[in-house]
Amino acid sequence: MTAYPASPPSIPASAPTRVSGSTSFMVTCFIADGILGFALDAAAGTGVPVMFFRTVSACAFWAYFCIPDLINSGDLPFQGTNLDERIVNVKGMEGFLRRRDLPSFCRSGLSNTTFQEVTNITRRTPDAHALILNTFEDLEGPILSHIQKHCPNIYTIGPLHAHLKARSISKSTSSNSLFQEDRTCIGWLDQHAPKSVLYVSFGSIATLTRDQLIEFWHGLVNSEKPFLWVIREDLVSSLDDENKVPSELEKDTKERGCLVGWAPQEDVLTHSAVGAFLTHNGWNSTLESIVEGVPMVSWPFFADQQPNSRFVEAVWKLGLDMKDTCDRRIVEKIVKEVMEVRKEEFEESARRMAKLAKESVSSGGSSYRNLDRLIEDIKKMSTQSN
Numbered sequence: 001m002t003a004y005p006a007s008p009p010s011i012p013a014s015a016p017t018r019v020s021g022s023t024s025f026m027v028t029c030f031i032a033d034g035i036l037g038f039a040l041d042a043a044a045g046t047g048v049p050v051m052f053f054r055t056v057s058a059c060a061f062w063a064y065f066c067i068p069d070l071i072n073s074g075d076l077p078f079q080g081t082n083l084d085e086r087i088v089n090v091k092g093m094e095g096f097l098r099r100r101d102l103p104s105f106c107r108s109g110l111s112n113t114t115f116q117e118v119t120n121i122t123r124r125t126p127d128a129h130a131l132i133l134n135t136f137e138d139l140e141g142p143i144l145s146h147i148q149k150h151c152p153n154i155y156t157i158g159p160l161h162a163h164l165k166a167r168s169i170s171k172s173t174s175s176n177s178l179f180q181e182d183r184t185c186i187g188w189l190d191q192h193a194p195k196s197v198l199y200v201s202f203g204s205i206a207t208l209t210r211d212q213l214i215e216f217w218h219g220l221v222n223s224e225k226p227f228l229w230v231i232r233e234d235l236v237s238s239l240d241d242e243n244k245v246p247s248e249l250e251k252d253t254k255e256r257g258c259l260v261g262w263a264p265q266e267d268v269l270t271h272s273a274v275g276a277f278l279t280h281n282g283w284n285s286t287l288e289s290i291v292e293g294v295p296m297v298s299w300p301f302f303a304d305q306q307p308n309s310r311f312v313e314a315v316w317k318l319g320l321d322m323k324d325t326c327d328r329r330i331v332e333k334i335v336k337e338v339m340e341v342r343k344e345e346f347e348e349s350a351r352r353m354a355k356l357a358k359e360s361v362s363s364g365g366s367s368y369r370n371l372d373r374l375i376e377d378i379k380k381m382s383t384q385s386n
């Protein structure tokens, strides 16, 4: 087994790298996406510390990190096909983790190169000087303390998107949205009662099959909730305008639905009419939902989304996870469960977590202090190198 350093690697005393050019400047540290292992190799021997920023949740990172342990314990590769089998060898997740909640590529077999690359690079994280995570202590504290045993120098500075508001720095007019946003849906939301609308978006890259689309569509219509649905042009591979709205659902969709190509998600989640978010549980979407206190219905596609959605249901109690099942009856049932039957319960826990999220990025909060500490530590590195 790998040995782990007991303390963070100290900042190298050697002079930092001088990058020459017309204006020469000193490099004090690299901040690299932690999935790009070559950053460690590129920095090796230069004396410049590397900080890894991982864009996933701490719980997903920790599940990735424990994969070699799961291979040792015989949990991986899966024997047999029962995805409900419990996984008890990821510390901190013993009580609730099932095979289906592990990162999706755990289903692929050990020889799969995507699986190996993610596993290998994640296990090299302790070689970096520090780990930066877009999460906050009140959300993932127990998991962070497990990670800390291997990576002592962690900066949790999330939810990243909430800092500007918390520090009263107005956002620039340029949006960081990946696609052209259709703002007409805000006017549509204005016409609806508080917490009555289901917002549906599967993020920027996931794709559905036509059959899945139809199952979701029936489920949404049958739940009888108004719905705002982001149907990206490329959400379904074989979709053209003619077969977009299933004819038998046209009337109900017109009555209760609003379909857009892309939505201004933060503004939608802030809107009082939105009562729940049917989401793929990508980490940005999950955090945006948490900050706005919107309960979730989870339908994860891949990678970190599987552990995220398990945490939404089993740990944070912010909604229900319907992973791996796409059936109109289940969609209807789960939507009603979150928006009717257990509405108050989910709203209450979502409200509580939203408060903690906002406090974490406000003056004195953990992420607020960690961001300042990160900036100070980088400044120290540059003065040390003069």
Ligand SMILES: *[C@@H]1O[C@H](CO)[C@@H](O)[C@H](O)[C@H]1NC(C)=O
Pocket: 104, 105, 106, 108, 112, 113, 114, 115
């Ligand atoms: C490896 O796993 C990834 C992610 O699960 C999958 O997309 C890919 O098809 C797999 N590759 C092979 C060769 O099976």
Ligand SMILES: *[C@@H]1O[C@H](CO)[C@@H](O)[C@H](O)[C@H]1NC(C)=O
Pocket: 113, 116, 117, 120
């Ligand atoms: C991952 O690490 C294992 C063990 O060191 C090695 O056998 C394997 O080739 C590596 N895979 C990739 C894709 O780098």
Ligand SMILES: *[C@@H]1O[C@H](CO)[C@@H](O)[C@H](O)[C@H]1NC(C)=O
Pocket: 160, 161, 176, 178, 204, 284
């Ligand atoms: C996630 O959010 C960050 C800002 O917090 C943004 O820079 C990034 O583009 C977002 N990623 C996606 C896939 O939307």
